[in-house]
Amino acid sequence: MSEIHVHNVWMEYGDQIVLESISLEIACGAFVSVVGPSGCGKSTFLRMILGQERPTRGIIMLDGAALPPEPGPDRGVVFQRYSVFPHLNVLQNVLIGFEFAESAFTAKLFGMKRKATVDKARALVEAVGLSEHALKFPSTLSGGQQQRLAIAQALAKEPKVLLLDEPFGALDPGTRAQMHALIKPLWRERGMTVIMVTHDLKEAFGLGTRVLAFDKPRIDPQAPERYGARIIYDLDLSRDGPVPILGFPRPIEANTTFQETRRSMPDA
Amino acid sequence: MRRAINIVPGSGTRILLALLPFLLIAGLYVVTSAERRAANPGDKLLPPVAEMATSIGRLATEPDRRSGDLALWSDTAASLQRLFIGLGAAATIGLVLGLTLGLLPVASAGLSPLVAVISMIPPMAILPVLFIVFGLGELSKVVLIVIGIAPFLVRDLAMAVAAIPSEQIVKAQTLGASTWQLMLRVALPQAMPRLIEALRLSLGPAFLFLISAEAIAAESGLGYRIFLVRRYLAMDVILPYVAWITLIAYLFDWLLARLARRAFPWAYVREAR
Numbered sequence: 001m002s003e004i005h006v007h008n009v010w011m012e013y014g015d016q017i018v019l020e021s022i023s024l025e026i027a028c029g030a031f032v033s034v035v036g037p038s039g040c041g042k043s044t045f046l047r048m049i050l051g052q053e054r055p056t057r058g059i060i061m062l063d064g065a066a067l068p069p070e071p072g073p074d075r076g077v078v079f080q081r082y083s084v085f086p087h088l089n090v091l092q093n094v095l096i097g098f099e100f101a102e103s104a105f106t107a108k109l110f111g112m113k114r115k116a117t118v119d120k121a122r123a124l125v126e127a128v129g130l131s132e133h134a135l136k137f138p139s140t141l142s143g144g145q146q147q148r149l150a151i152a153q154a155l156a157k158e159p160k161v162l163l164l165d166e167p168f169g170a171l172d173p174g175t176r177a178q179m180h181a182l183i184k185p186l187w188r189e190r191g192m193t194v195i196m197v198t199h200d201l202k203e204a205f206g207l208g209t210r211v212l213a214f215d216k217p218r219i220d221p222q223a224p225e226r227y228g229a230r231i232i233y234d235l236d237l238s239r240d241g242p243v244p245i246l247g248f249p250r251p252i253e254a255n256t257t258f259q260e261t262r263r264s265m266p267d268a
Numbered sequence: 269m270r271r272a273i274n275i276v277p278g279s280g281t282r283i284l285l286a287l288l289p290f291l292l293i294a295g296l297y298v299v300t301s302a303e304r305r306a307a308n309p310g311d312k313l314l315p316p317v318a319e320m321a322t323s324i325g326r327l328a329t330e331p332d333r334r335s336g337d338l339a340l341w342s343d344t345a346a347s348l349q350r351l352f353i354g355l356g357a358a359a360t361i362g363l364v365l366g367l368t369l370g371l372l373p374v375a376s377a378g379l380s381p382l383v384a385v386i387s388m389i390p391p392m393a394i395l396p397v398l399f400i401v402f403g404l405g406e407l408s409k410v411v412l413i414v415i416g417i418a419p420f421l422v423r424d425l426a427m428a429v430a431a432i433p434s435e436q437i438v439k440a441q442t443l444g445a446s447t448w449q450l451m452l453r454v455a456l457p458q459a460m461p462r463l464i465e466a467l468r469l470s471l472g473p474a475f476l477f478l479i480s481a482e483a484i485a486a487e488s489g490l491g492y493r494i495f496l497v498r499r500y501l502a503m504d505v506i507l508p509y510v511a512w513i514t515l516i517a518y519l520f521d522w523l524l525a526r527l528a529r530r531a532f533p534w535a536y537v538r539e540a541r
Contacts, residue, residue, distance in 0.1 A: 071442045075442055076442050079435040083436065085439075086535075100445045104446070105448075107445070107452055139537040159442070
């Protein structure tokens with residue numbers, strides 16, 4: 001169970017409105033791809049679900065309870081970069097998640113306890129195909145391998161929700177295809193809800209069961225910061241139709257400057 | 269003809285090139301010293317190497333007439349003890365405060381301006397205060413070293429910890445880390461190589477404060493000896509002592525560099541490539 005309810009959420013930085021009136025429900029076990037132009041608030045949306053940022057207005061609920069205002073172990077994350085610990089080797093990077101939970105003071109395990117945990121960590125390292133690199137430091141790994149490690153690390157906590165912030169954006173096309181082949185079965189097996197922000201439309205449609213497109217439907221040329229982005233398309237890809245069915249009855253129409261002017265100044 | 273920027277010396281040439289300036293300076297000294305001796309047999313300013321060797325040999329092997337100690341070794345031991353206690357205390361303060369200020373916004377808001385102001389106090393200016401408060405014994409000298417370098421270590425480490433990518437901090441939280449665990453397992457290990465680098469940079473200032481404190485009030489120590497024999501223009505003692513201090517500082521710096529690379533190989537991966 002890990003439904004996410006987002007109810008009328010706004011995100012504002014001072015005068016700038018980044019997201020306006022975002023409302024949606026994400027079903028348990030969905031793979032939601034979030035697309036949109038740069039700077040339209042996709043990553044902000046992800047950071048709000050993560051708890052790294054709090055919405056200015058509105059509420060986000062996870063499984064019927066308000067989202068805690070800070071990141072926690074129920075929501076795993078993989079960023080585009082820097083999400084593995086450079087001072088730990090591959091195995092230790094995965095192990096540390098278990099150690100945080102089981103050893104409150106030293107955050108290190110010893111003896112039999114450590115042995116049992118190492119086995120669990122090894123299994124995860126193997127699941128992402130890094131077993132032969134288990135003792136290497138992240139800086140000696142390739143970009144794709146580092147992302148694999150970041151995924152293994154996140155999976156250690158068996159999060160209900162896995163958030164991916166352009167996880168494959170910095171990878172070459174071949175490696176990216178390998179990563180797609182890796183992430184899809186992992187998601188299926190574990191029944192997590194995945195929210196993935198991406199720039200790659202093919203990736204968004206290839207992996208997701210649902211695609212959300214963020215964009216600004218209204219733009220005031222004199223004050224571009226006054227209108228934020230909304231969800232302008234919400235496509236359900238899980239149904240058996242040849243064409244994706246629009247989640248909205250119809251997409252919100254993007255007003256052109258011309259229409260906006262006519263609306264506000266009918267006599268002009 | 270290749271451009272100068274593309275001419276890279278091989279390893280043999282590199283050693284030779286490194287030795288060359290040392291040999292030149294040594295040669296220059298020997299020649300000038302001999303010339304001055306020839307002009308004035310009583311010259312004390314540039315004593316010949318043999319004379320320096322005799323003096324330092326005497327200090328190293330014959331008991332001092334006043335204290336009965338072997339002066340060179342007791343001076344070295346006294347100075348190094350002060351230096352190491354001072355460096356150790358400063359490193360501890362730097363690490364604890366640096367981690368706290370770098371990681372906790374509340375601590376940083378409350379203490380960073382204070383640390384910034386304290387680090388601007390010239391340590392030598394408050395040396396008299398230290399002598400008055402802590403007496404003329406060992407404590408005041410150690411405290412001078414600590415006051416001299418701890419603020420730099422604190423600020424440097426706080427900056428290094430604050431520069432840990434926020435992605436890592438968020439990731440650790442999603443792995444269930446508490447603030448304490450984050451500090452212990454994420455921030456501390458990543459601050460250690462920086463601490464050692466900062467200590468290496470602090471060696472110079474630490475020796476400066478040590479020698480200054482010893483020059484003013486001490487009964488033993490490398491700085492004490494230098495300033496004692498200065499009264500007799502005993503360059504044959506001062507110069508070897510300076511060389512000895514330099515050698516100790518250089519060795520310590522080299523050891524720290526080796527230690528950092530041995531203990532934290534992950535921090536130097538890029539350098540090795």
